[in-house]
Amino acid sequence: MTNTENDQVDIVLSDLNNDDLVEQMFDDLYDGLADAITEGTEILLNRGWLPYEVLTKSLVAGMAIVGKDFRDGILFVPEVLMAANAMKAGMAILRPLLAETGAPKMGKVVIGTVKGDIHDIGKNLVTMMMEGAGFEVIDIGINNPVENYLEAIEEHQPDIIGMSALLTTTMPYMKVVIDTLIEKGIRNDYIVLVGGAPLNETFAESVGADAYCRDAAMAVDMAKELMAHRQGSAAAQMAAS
Amino acid sequence: MTVHQKTLIIACGALAREISLLIDLNRWHRFDVTCLPANLHNRPQLITGRMAEKITVAKQSGKYDQILAGYGDCGTGGDLDRLLDAEGVIRLPGAHCYEFFATTKPFDKMVDDEIGTFFLTDYLVRFFDTLIIKGLALDRHPELLPDYFGAYKRLMYLAQTEDEELDKMAEQAAIRLGLEYHKQFTGYGDLATFLETHSGGSG
Numbered sequence: 327m328t329n330t331e332n333d334q335v336d337i338v339l340s341d342l343n344n345d346d347l348v349e350q351m352f353d354d355l356y357d358g359l360a361d362a363i364t365e366g367t368e369i370l371l372n373r374g375w376l377p378y379e380v381l382t383k384s385l386v387a388g389m390a391i392v393g394k395d396f397r398d399g400i401l402f403v404p405e406v407l408m409a410a411n412a413m414k415a416g417m418a419i420l421r422p423l424l425a426e427t428g429a430p431k432m433g434k435v436v437i438g439t440v441k442g443d444i445h446d447i448g449k450n451l452v453t454m455m456m457e458g459a460g461f462e463v464i465d466i467g468i469n470n471p472v473e474n475y476l477e478a479i480e481e482h483q484p485d486i487i488g489m490s491a492l493l494t495t496t497m498p499y500m501k502v503v504i505d506t507l508i509e510k511g512i513r514n515d516y517i518v519l520v521g522g523a524p525l526n527e528t529f530a531e532s533v534g535a536d537a538y539c540r541d542a543a544m545a546v547d548m549a550k551e552l553m554a555h556r557q558g559s560a561a562a563q564m565a566a567s
Numbered sequence: 568m569t570v571h572q573k574t575l576i577i578a579c580g581a582l583a584r585e586i587s588l589l590i591d592l593n594r595w596h597r598f599d600v601t602c603l604p605a606n607l608h609n610r611p612q613l614i615t616g617r618m619a620e621k622i623t624v625a626k627q628s629g630k631y632d633q634i635l636a637g638y639g640d641c642g643t644g645g646d647l648d649r650l651l652d653a654e655g656v657i658r659l660p661g662a663h664c665y666e667f668f669a670t671t672k673p674f675d676k677m678v679d680d681e682i683g684t685f686f687l688t689d690y691l692v693r694f695f696d697t698l699i700i701k702g703l704a705l706d707r708h709p710e711l712l713p714d715y716f717g718a719y720k721r722l723m724y725l726a727q728t729e730d731e732e733l734d735k736m737a738e739q740a741a742i743r744l745g746l747e748y749h750k751q752f753t754g755y756g757d758l759a760t761f762l763e764t765h766s767g768g769s770g
Contacts, residue, residue: 402704403703404704407711408711411714444683444719445718447714447715469682493642494642494644494645494662523612523644524643524644525644529645
């Protein structure tokens with residue numbers, strides 16, 4: 327059940343038809359109402375929706391609205407965090423079910439904040455949005471030296487490496503990681519995405535990343551686009567050989 | 568060094584009090600000070616544009632031989648430095664105010680000792696409620712505390728002045744954030760050195 331702020335009328339989520347319920351879940355996600363998202367997710371599952379449908383049509387689509395309003399300066403970090411925590415509540419129900427029901431896999435991502443930096447808000451948002459978009463995400467946490475990335479790469483064989491930094495003083499470390507990949511001759515085996523408040527496209531280019539992701543929603547779009555391009559290239563190579 | 572007749576310092580509001588105090592104490596009358604709002608730190612992408620506006624106004628006034636920036640990089644990702652280089656404006660050394668108050672080596676050591684260190688200065692202690700608690704919406708959503716501060720272990724108060732009241736407030740801030748409290752007296756650090764270097768002597 328959810329309570330609208332203006333008129334204090336209780337909305338019984340289970341009384342809503344599917345379309346209205348999804349619309350209401352968009353609002354609840356926007357307002358960061360984790361309990362309402364939990365309830366809405368369970369109702370849709372009980373109505374026979376596949377977990378992947380619930381995820382994409384309610385949670386991911388709702389977070390896309392949040393992401394757009396964040397980009398447009400209508401929402402700020404606290405509201406996005408509240409929305410993300412609400413989505414997390416829905417994801418907690420869906421995650422085990424997604425594995426069981428064979429939801430499509432978009433690819434595998436290793437993501438972490440670089441050495442010297444403990445800021446993880448952006449990274450955590452990207453992790454959640456990537457999971458929501460069907461990526462398998464291995465989050466190696468904060469303050470990661472290059473060795474941590476290499477270990478995670480070897481262990482998990484990802485398609486994408488994501489690096490995050492909030493500080494001007496730590497963002498150059500991204501180049502250390504990429505240069506090490508080059509030295510080892512494995513740079514082109516992976517898509518490298520970078521993000522963080524002080525970064526920009528010029529910086530991403532200068533350190534040799536494949537793309538700069540301004541926010542979590544863009545990270546997902548970029549990951550999908552580059553994965554599609556990569557798969558297209560692989561298919562083209564196979565066809566040519 | 569060239570001695571300038573009049574120098575404008577375009578500073579972050581978080582440094583206004585300290586800069587004005589140093590100017591008064593040292594009778595550096597050649598300095599004028601103008602400030603940008605301290606809360607731009609919550610949206611660092613706006614700092615460079617606002618600084619550019621201030622520089623333009625200062626240059627158009629024809630009053631100043633020299634302009635200084637009372638800023639660190641402050642999360643602008645080098646954008647501020649690119650602007651200042653193009654405009655011939657010199658800024659304080661270091662990435663942010665914690666660093667130039669503590670000075671670089673001691674600051675680096677504090678971070679090396681505990682990377683999860685959250686820093687406060689006199690200004691940030693005074694305006695802790697406004698800038699941190701309300702600025703991050705923790706007054707409305709205290710449940711977000713772990714999202715913001717989960718990776719921090721300790722709060723380091725870099726004190727510009729010896730002030731018991733500020734000390735108590737800083738300790739309370741640490742308790743509120745669930746962090747271990749530490750205090751280090753720094754004085755004005757590189758801020759004083761920077762201003763003295765560009766003062767061209769007193770008076």
